[in-house]
Amino acid sequence: MRYIIFVIENQSIPATRDEMASIDAFNELLAREGHWIMAAGIGRTGALIDNRDAAGVSEDASLQPNEFYSGFWLVEAPDDSVASSLAFAGSLACHRRVELRPFL
Numbered sequence: 179m180r181y182i183i184f185v186i187e188n189q190s191i192p193a194t195r196d197e198m199a200s201i202d203a204f205n206e207l208l209a210r211e212g213h214w215i216m217a218a219g220i221g222r223t224g225a226l227i228d229n230r231d232a233a234g235v236s237e238d239a240s241l242q243p244n245e246f247y248s249g250f251w252l253v254e255a256p257d258d259s260v261a262s263s264l265a266f267a268g269s270l271a272c273h274r275r276v277e278l279r280p281f282l
Contacts, residue, residue, distance in 0.1 A: 180215065180254055180281035181261040183268050186241060187248040191258060197273050204271035208253060213264060219259040248274075252281060 193201065203224055208214040224239035224246070241247070255261040258280075265278040 179257070179261070179265070180252060182279050182281045183251040183253065183265050184247045184277040184279070185249040185272055186245055186275040186277060187222070188245050193272065197271075200271040200273070204268055205251075207267070208251070208264070213253045213255060213260075215254055216253040217249065217251045222246050222248065247277075249254055254256075 195255075205214070205217060221282075226237050226239040228235040249272075251264075253261065253264055255264060261278060261280075265276050269276045
């Protein structure tokens with residue numbers, strides 16, 4: 179199965195040198211153990227679009243006030259338990275909260 183691990187930020191503070199080293203090590207672990215598909219940073223701002231019934235609604239996308247996704251990992255894991263372990267390791271590596279979801 180595939181899973182997506184979103185990195186959640188609440189302020190625009192770049193990762194420290196130590197955090198980047200931990201993220202690089204986590205990425206290498208994912209690749210070495212066959213979980214790696216891809217990872218990327220994403221922009222802070224986004225738009226929530228609702229055009230059901232041609233409503234034409236667009237508003238700022240947000241998780242909670244002042245929270246946003248800053249990046250993600252797309253990983254392969256045999257089950258939810260392994261995916262959860264990877265999400266815990268990713269959170270530790272980037273020193274941020276993450277959100278884990280199946281990638282359908």
